[in-house]
Amino acid sequence: xxxxxxxxxALGVGLAGGLLAPIAxxxxxxxxxxxxxxxxxxxxxxxxxxxxxVLDQLGxxxxxxxxxxxxxxxxxxxxxxxxxxxxxxxxxxxxxxxxRRLAVACAAFTYYYTMADVQASSPIPIFMYSQSATxxxxxxxxxxxxxxxxxxxxxxxxxAKRISAxxxxxxxxxxxxxxxxxxxxxxxxxxxxxxxxxxxxxATARLIAEAAPEATVVGADDALRRIRPVKSDVEIELMRQSxxxxxxxxxxxxxxxxxxxxxxxxxxxxxxxxxxxxxxGVFMVVDRVSDDMYExxxxxxxxxxxxxxxxxxxxxGDYGRTVFVxxxxxxxxxxxxxxxxxxxxxxxxxxPGLSFDDIRGLGNDxxxxxxVSYRVPFSPHSxxxxxxxxxxxxxxxxxxxxxxxxxxxSVDCPLLESGVGGSAHLEDLVLITSDGAELLNDPGNQVIxx
Numbered sequence: 001x002x003x004x005x006x007x008x009x010a011l012g013v014g015l016a017g018g019l020l021a022p023i024a025x026x027x028x029x030x031x032x033x034x035x036x037x038x039x040x041x042x043x044x045x046x047x048x049x050x051x052x053x054v055l056d057q058l059g060x061x062x063x064x065x066x067x068x069x070x071x072x073x074x075x076x077x078x079x080x081x082x083x084x085x086x087x088x089x090x091x092x093x094x095x096x097x098x099x100r101r102l103a104v105a106c107a108a109f110t111y112y113y114t115m116a117d118v119q120a121s122s123p124i125p126i127f128m129y130s131q132s133a134t135x136x137x138x139x140x141x142x143x144x145x146x147x148x149x150x151x152x153x154x155x156x157x158x159x160a161k162r163i164s165a166x167x168x169x170x171x172x173x174x175x176x177x178x179x180x181x182x183x184x185x186x187x188x189x190x191x192x193x194x195x196x197x198x199x200x201x202x203a204t205a206r207l208i209a210e211a212a213p214e215a216t217v218v219g220a221d222d223a224l225r226r227i228r229p230v231k232s233d234v235e236i237e238l239m240r241q242s243x244x245x246x247x248x249x250x251x252x253x254x255x256x257x258x259x260x261x262x263x264x265x266x267x268x269x270x271x272x273x274x275x276x277x278x279x280x281g282v283f284m285v286v287d288r289v290s291d292d293m294y295e296x297x298x299x300x301x302x303x304x305x306x307x308x309x310x311x312x313x314x315x316x317g318d319y320g321r322t323v324f325v326x327x328x329x330x331x332x333x334x335x336x337x338x339x340x341x342x343x344x345x346x347x348x349x350x351x352p353g354l355s356f357d358d359i360r361g362l363g364n365d366x367x368x369x370x371x372v373s374y375r376v377p378f379s380p381h382s383x384x385x386x387x388x389x390x391x392x393x394x395x396x397x398x399x400x401x402x403x404x405x406x407x408x409x410s411v412d413c414p415l416l417e418s419g420v421g422g423s424a425h426l427e428d429l430v431l432i433t434s435d436g437a438e439l440l441n442d443p444g445n446q447v448i449x450x
Contacts, residue, residue, distance in 0.1 A: 043076045047232040054226040061195035062095035066204045079114045095190045103186040116165040126169040129182035183211040198223045221392045228389040229382040230406045238315040239408045243429040243440035246317020249273035250308035257450045259300040274310035282309040303332040303422025318410045320427030323448045329421035340446040342366035350437035356380045356401045379412040407432040
């Protein structure tokens with residue numbers, strides 16, 4: 001079957017060069033609005049070099065992804081319908097062919113109403129499906145799921161753009177009457193109908209069985225958790241923004257802590273501070289309490305940890321500190337002093353080639369060298385689309401991780417002991433470089449005094 005891809009064929013879908021090029025001139029302090037305006041963010045986030053490496057390791061030819069996070073990862077667009085608890089209606093297909101890298105099969109209305117606003121200028125071909133697949137030939141745009149024009153006033157600019165983009169996509173790649181047929185066309189265009197494919201959802205696996213019965217289907221979870229930790233240039237800039245703004249929001253919230261104030265109010269303050277920076281609050285642990293419904297009052301002399309996570313464009317910041325409400329116990333001053341010294345030593349030692357086990361060992365050695373035996377895990381984890389990017393979503397055992405350039409990690413340093421006078425934590429995000437590590441958030445003070 002031939003497909004009408006002329007304009008997109010000319011553009012090509014070898015996206016590793018253009019859309020994944022470094023974002024020049026954007027610092028860690030750049031505003032969310034500045035990053036939003038960069039054209040690279042209209043395209044994939046995924047690191048295609050790491051993608052190809054992992055697919056070679058696992059003997060895969062491509063991935064077919066339908067969860068909202070994964071569709072955004074490979075296309076740059078997250079259909080809002082995936083946040084509503086409804087079945088997937090957009091399927092992103094990605095393969096190792098640099099000239100034909102990506103395709104999307106999706107419901108016509110999903111494209112028109114939730115994707116065309118930002119995807120219209122993308123070279124990714126869209127294979128749409130609609131129960132009224134003949135609508136285009138009949139010039140009945142409403143049959144593609146688009147709003148009917150009553151003709152009583154000029155069509156709004158946004159709707160005109162959506163209509164134009166949807167019509168163009170339909171003309172170039174065709175419209176099909178079932179999801180399976182649109183996915184067949186996408187797989188055929190990418191040369192994947194007889195391939196070994198990783199999928200992220202059982203419903204998608206069933207759809208592929210109908211769309212491409214010759215294909216072999218396996219779970220994509222292992223592939224994704226190996227790909228995600230090594231970030232593309234676009235992802236690194238997103239992580240710079242997320243790490244910096246998340247830390248700023250946490251510090252802003254912490255400065256409001258007063259004896260008599262409540263844990264719930266502190267969380268609300270953090271989430272609001274994150275929102276003002278274009279972020280969405282994910283969670284905040286306060287004094288070892290993670291349940292949002294728990295309430296307690298801060299008290300004079302209290303020493304407590306905060307662990308703050310928010311996300312920007314799907315990418316997470318992660319920041320932990322100890323807060324002293326007034327004058328703390330001497331025991332807590334000792335704890336936080338050696339905790340800071342140990343983390344400094346670990347951070348300065350981070351470099352490619354170290355394993356996660358090595359990092360834990362460095363932390364324990366640092367504490368012993370400081371003459372203390374506090375129980376602190378120095379637990380590293382990859383941060384990005386998930387709080388723990390390297391962990392599988394379907395119960396797979398954690399990978400034995402080794403640091404590579406382009407990874408963004410946290411090393412969790414909470415005090416896992418009681419009877420010391422309070423709780424303590426220290427956590428920053430770092431980017432692994434070719435010869436060391438770069439802090440992505442301002443380290444500021446390792447203890448916050450209010």
